Amino acid sequence: MATIQYDRERESRAILLSFVKSIQERDIVTYEHSRRVATYAQRLARYLGWSRCEAYDLALAALVHDLGKTWIANDILNKSEALSKDERRTIERHPAIGAGILLGCDVHPFYVETVLHHHEAWDGSGYPSGLHGEEIPLSARILAVADVYDALTSQRPYRVALSDDAACEYLLQRASINYDPTVVAAFLHLLEIFPNFRLPQLVCALPKINLPG
Numbered sequence: 592m593a594t595i596q597y598d599r600e601r602e603s604r605a606i607l608l609s610f611v612k613s614i615q616e617r618d619i620v621t622y623e624h625s626r627r628v629a630t631y632a633q634r635l636a637r638y639l640g641w642s643r644c645e646a647y648d649l650a651l652a653a654l655v656h657d658l659g660k661t662w663i664a665n666d667i668l669n670k671s672e673a674l675s676k677d678e679r680r681t682i683e684r685h686p687a688i689g690a691g692i693l694l695g696c697d698v699h700p701f702y703v704e705t706v707l708h709h710h711e712a713w714d715g716s717g718y719p720s721g722l723h724g725e726e727i728p729l730s731a732r733i734l735a736v737a738d739v740y741d742a743l744t745s746q747r748p749y750r751v752a753l754s755d756d757a758a759c760e761y762l763l764q765r766a767s768i769n770y771d772p773t774v775v776a777a778f779l780h781l782l783e784i785f786p787n788f789r790l791p792q793l794v795c796a797l798p799k800i801n802l803p804g
């Protein structure tokens with residue numbers, strides 16, 4: 592990753608932090624998920640040899656990776672039954688929506704491309720562009736591993752949280768299919784050597800309350 596120029600970097604960071612705040616106000620579950628993903632991605636990037644500054648920029652991108660979801664209705668995002676084709680297509684628009692918002696704010700392209708490609712798959716079966724292997728920006732490949740690990744180990748409306756072992760098994764099975772095998776190996780290694788690597792889930796979704804009338 593090229594080093595981001597100082598002025599633009601500062602401006603981009605300020606814009607991104609304002610989006611992080613808006614995600615926090617609108618959807619605390621996505622915010623907490625994004626915070627954990629940012630921490631995992633930052634640690635992974637450092638382990639893979641990125642500078643402190645580069646890893647911080649990746650963490651910022653991770654904090655807004657699901658920004659596009661704030662433009663998608665909660666009843667689709669939180670649906671516990673199987674999604675229809677149309678609903679799946681709607682959800683799959685979130686990387687492009689998020690990247691479009693960032694593009695409109697003229698943030699550095701590093702953040703835009705990381706957000707845009709965080710659901711690409713190593714074998715080319717991902718979205719939105721169907722990029723293959725190293726065509727996918729490394730930032731997005733790191734983010735994808737951090738994202739799926741946290742998603743699997745978190746409780747979701749449609750399933751319970753997986754154990755650490757089950758999540759690691761999933762990552763191993765999906766390495767070279769969905770995820771960059773080098774990034775998966777690095778992540779599994781970090782999990783193995785640091786017993787407290789897994790981050791706690793601090794926030795639970797608020798229960799839905801049906802008010803009378």
Ligand SMILES: [Fe+2]
Binds near residue numbers: 657685709710
């Ligand atoms: Fe996402």
